[in-house]
Amino acid sequence: MTKGRVTVIDIAKAAGVSKSTVSLVLQGSPLVNDGTRAKVNAVMRELGYVYNRGAANLRQSGSKSKIIGVVVNDLTNGFFAELAVGVDMVVQSAGFVQFLSNTSENLDRQREVIASMREHGISGLILSPARATEAADLKPLVAAGIPVVVAVRNVPGAKASSVVSDNREGIFIGVQHLVSLGHRRIAFLGGFRDTAVFDERLAGYRAAAAACGLDCDEDLIIDSPPSRAGGAEAIERALSIGDKPTAAVCFNDALAFGVCDGLRARGLEPGRDFAVIGFDDVIEAKTAVPALTTISVDPQGIGRRAAQLLLKQISAGKAEAEAIVSSVRLVVRESCGAMNQPLQERKQV
Amino acid sequence: MTKGRVTVIDIAKAAGVSKSTVSLVLQGSPLVNDGTRAKVNAVMRELGYVYNRGAANLRQSGSKSKIIGVVVNDLTNGFFAELAVGVDMVVQSAGFVQFLSNTSENLDRQREVIASMREHGISGLILSPARATEAADLKPLVAAGIPVVVAVRNVPGAKASSVVSDNREGIFIGVQHLVSLGHRRIAFLGGFRDTAVFDERLAGYRAAAAACGLDCDEDLIIDSPPSRAGGAEAIERALSIGDKPTAAVCFNDALAFGVCDGLRARGLEPGRDFAVIGFDDVIEAKTAVPALTTISVDPQGIGRRAAQLLLKQISAGKAEAEAIVSSVRLVVRESCGAMNQPLQERKQV
DNA sequence: TTGCCAATTTGGAACGTTCCAATTAAAAGC
């Protein structure tokens, strides 16, 4: 209840030392005598001192702010929430705090948020970019020597590190699984064609088709918004072509649910009459009916790895960009129809 | 690519004015001549100036930091993620940024995180407290005159504002609904007895029982961890008593799912042989089988309100504590059995 | 001319820390 806040000078006065000594104690310097250190610490506790990081950052004007920025495109989505949690885990235990903001896929907001974080002197940024983010959006950051790690979605051309899941491989094993269940006409449904993730997943589809000797009919590749509604729309189009598919790999789980809706609207039961595979393994995937077969990625793991990479770059001063791909795995549930097969066949999967 | 970062003094030199003038421009003061302002702004853009909020905060040593801290107990849980998003929405549009951290229900971590936020000079805190948080944990904050709003869970005895959902009313209407479906033996399952939320919900249960003329048998009140496993355990105990219940209101949705598991393990089908009502309306509630009848609360709305309240208190300098209760509503789905009833009866619900 | 007013602008002194060079105190070497 003194006038203002209690500063290092107040501590110094009360402990009978100089402010410099108090500062040394604060930084855990070995130069200071144990007795003095104890005394100073005692006084600090007594007076209820709280460290002013702002002032400290000002002086040691560098990347020592102990703040790392985290910007995600959709925190409502459990996937990205998990990502943020993963980041928080490693960031917190390294004594940093995280500035977290949500852009809701809005590029302008993303710019604002990043600018604001710069003003606050973040020492690094982890970004799960909003759709259509360009390298130019990250340019000022990297130019200022602030390490940036993009996660989940790549930003083409950006000179930043990245941690993304193995999109190509994921769709590849999905298609492979469907082929092993006897499907030959397999559609690739959903997603925006102008995104890097789409490209990678489509590449996986093409590679699998080639590997399994399927003819890769362009009619079977259908883009649409990666949402539930987009899924219903996509399956509608897929079933309107001449030589109909009997199975589909979907851009993500939300879209796969929409595909299930669309199938039912046509009187087809997903998992029995048509095989569906999603991507992401969101939390609802296992409780939905039918339970969704999907490609599981580990968002929390991606978050952790992104944070580790960022911290490494921060402490290294300046490291060159590094790209990590996080592996994925197929989770077989009901929507692919595998559960309908006789047991001896299922064991082969 | 000059030596260090570009400061207000660099701008002043380049624009041929004094640093004070630049500062005035920065703050949008009406004192400065339009021509000068334009000139300064141009130079700032040209030199790539970035505002140093840390330095500013240092001078105007007050609650002007434009940072608000948000601490949630479990970001993995979609409920709290939504809360954070709600907060972010209003906080961002007020020109603040949010420091978000996750405590994972860990009290020590919560303390660390709050301390860290204080060091960074947050101008307010929104806290969804970890279990067993005590008023003492918030004491230093409020003593320092930092506005605090607790959300979702109340902290008994804390001199802080709060935004919580109407727990009492929620369980009340849940029980009432079950009674309207003909149930007389209704259990209250799950939750930790030492929490404020438990008390409120139990009070709702008791009030509804009294209002509907049920005999409120203490055997029907069973506490357990509010998790899926805890639900299975709770229903097990509930069905082992002499005069078995035919329905249950559950502490939350996760627990309700566990109750469904436990019922099935006993050969009972939830929704047909036993009515189950959850609380929270998590995202899986509508896709589960049977779809869960539950009390819907609006976490994003709570977040928004909490943020608005906090901002109000920040700008007001010092306002006294205020308590907001956020209303809830019953979402009737399948697990309560209402869908099995003839249509004319359902309309009464 | 002189004085006065409004409109702009400005130099320093903060803010709370860290860092540097310099100082002091005590111990050690000759």
Added chain:
DNA sequence: GCTTTTAATTGGAACGTTCCAAATTGGCAA
């Protein structure tokens, strides 16, 4: 006893901003 070494401490100058009181304009009435 005198220098040298080591250990511990210290004052003052930064850091980049805001704020205050004061100064500089130009116009305009007396």
